[in-house]
Amino acid sequence: MAITSEPPTTETTAVRAKARPQIIAHEVRPEPTGWRSWITTTDHKKIGILYLYTTLVFFCLGGVEALLMRIQLGSPENTFVSPETYNQLFTMHGTTMIFLVIVPVWAGFANYLVPLMIGARDVAFPRINAWSYWMFLFGGIALYASMFFTPPEAGWFSYVPLSLKEYSPSGGQEAWIYMVHLTGLASMLGAVNFIATIHNMRAPGMGWGRIPLFVWTILVYAYLIVIALSSLAAAATMLLLDRNFGTSFFDPTQGGSALLWQHLFWFFGHPEVYILVLPAFGVFSEVLPVFARKPIFGYKAIAASTAAIAFLGLLVWAHHMFSTPMSTVVLAFFMLSSFLIAVPTGVKIFNWIATLWRGTIEYRVPLLYSIGGIGTFLMGGITGIFLAVFPVDWQLTDTYFVVAHFHYTAFGAAAFGMIAALYFWFPKMSGRMMSEKLGKVSFWFFLVGFHVTFLVQHSAGLSGMPRRVYEYTDTGSLTIYNQISSAGSFILSIGVLLTIINLVRSVKSGAIAGSDPWKANTLEWFMPSPPPENNFDVIPRVRSVEPMRDIRREVEQQTATEQRFQAGRPPTTI
């Protein structure tokens, strides 16, 4: 050991350099420009933007599907769409929003931001990164190509036996399976990339206790994807085999089990919920301290609760199946595990609120969307407690109460979070600001529209309206509940539309942002906006959770000192 620990002499390094393979450039091709630069890119920032634009398109498609459903339910016994079309609509809506919007939108933001935030020049495997984007895109195209034939109609969770060939003979179900495989593989490769990047490529000084909270949530998101999506990939493969090659994993008439699918699906499906919302929590944790001008309250608690939620999230899947045949012991276990997960979630919310406490809060659009998201998600969390109590769940499951609940969580956290993220990081990505005024108007439409749409759905569910029904009879208050909800969905879409208009306008004509328009805390604001292709010429040393704040303070001190010198006064103290 003594030998190796000695400093290498100049001679040995010279020998080593000689032994190293020489890198010879045969030819240097010009950088592709225009659309070709997008197709051939391996730059994490460009790939991130590709992800974001693609998810925006799918978000609009999923939104239109939702509006068509709300029009159909706007009056009792409506015949706006056929039962077949209605089933296709909710299947496409759910599948799109989960697989083609929320999971990839976080891949998009993470692609763009993680290397910048941790002080890396790219992700660990840039080519795999590009590959995973293209697979995601083709997964989406595979699903939407079925629009021209017969779209799938067995619901986003494709319960067997309904999704078996006998009951869903159309190829739409195969399209769904291919979409799951392609986007699943894309997500998993992306996840491996994030894991490798975050573990290995952090700036000097950025220990585990100094990683930005958004990066923490992306790391946990990535681990969850690797664990959960493999279960779905296996289940979808079994479904494909059952449908086309005569196996019978799920066919009860051949000795298969219809419940097996549900277990495998929800073993993916529940962690998936946290795959959707944890990065949004990361966004809230980044945005709040910036606009409260205060450090995040309880950094360690928030980071630890992220990991705790992810771990517990792997142990609660059967709470989606409380009304299937199960023993009381199993029911009780999944009730308690679901309760446990409420504790770290609550801790997060308390910490965010404490972050606001005694801050100086600036009402900027990203903050409004974050606060709106937290307030909305809180309610989804609370209705989650009702659903976790299995006897109560027997009344509530598969009704509109559940529809309301998961929109409060998924939409409350993920959709509010992604729009907060858009307003927050748009200046970095484009170099321009989005309009504050239009952003605020869009926020109020978004918030009010959301609550008008979904609050009343709790009552519809309590009054006995099941999910996935294309029509209902005019009994009790069902009609008025559904009319309110449909009206709300249009208010909500105005909010979305305003944000899209804002986006399109600002790309071309927004005010120039500069490198750090929000006076934020993390490293991505250190670079010019948009950052150069290699990100950092010099990677700064990280000394706290808020490196950019440290840098800003240093710069301020230096300029102050310089000014003093120029004014002929030496610095008094430093």
Added chain:
Amino acid sequence: MLAALNTLAGILLPEDGASKNADDIAELYALILVMALVVFVGVEGALIWFMIKFKARRGRVAAQIHGNTRLEIGWTVGAAVILVFITVVTFIKLPGIKNPAASDIDANGNQVASAALLASTDQPAVPKGAKLNIVVDGQQYVWRFQYPRQDDKEVFAYEEMVVPVGMTVTLDITADDVAHSWWIPALGGKMDAIPGYTNKTWFKADRAGSFSGQCAELCGRNHANMLARVRAVPFDEYQSWYDQQAADIKAAREEGARQRAEILKQEREAAEQAESE
């Protein structure tokens, strides 16, 4: 006033008022609702209050606080305590929801003496008196109800289940084709009907009436039209319905058999004729 309360209950609570299990679920729900509202108002209130109170103003400087371990332990424990409380209440309420209650009437429709519980703690409550066991079978898109045999009488029904008031009805729920879910909101929670499995639930209609519900698990294009109805009637009326249904089914069967024999005969004659030609 009462009407207003009823409306409010309709908006805020699950359906109840016809069977003990549904009532218990509604009570449990109401209890959680009260606690949820307290938490909701407290946390949401703090969020909004801080947003207003700590809005940036000139001259105000944000306090640079990084955390407070005692506070954080405090709210972690606080959240846990609420959940422990809900757990305890749930398990207190559970037997009343899960275990079938004792019938108020015996197999002949006579009132039984008040059904006091046995002084046994480890035995599940066995329904005393009579009980009616019905096999519920979900099919795209109709429910089939198979009644127990009574002296060689076979009775089944579709869509509408007729039951005697006051008798505990236990259900064995299964499905023929795809997964369905049995649900009559006023008579308790839902139970999935999954092919290859038998699921169990129960109810006891406290009063006569017609209670409607529908399939609650996506089962295909006409999932919305897979309705179910339970009609609770006095025992005598139930018995006469049962007998009538048995007679109708028997008559229909005999008629069917007769027609089949006729068709067979015709076919045979036609075949013979063809042969002779």
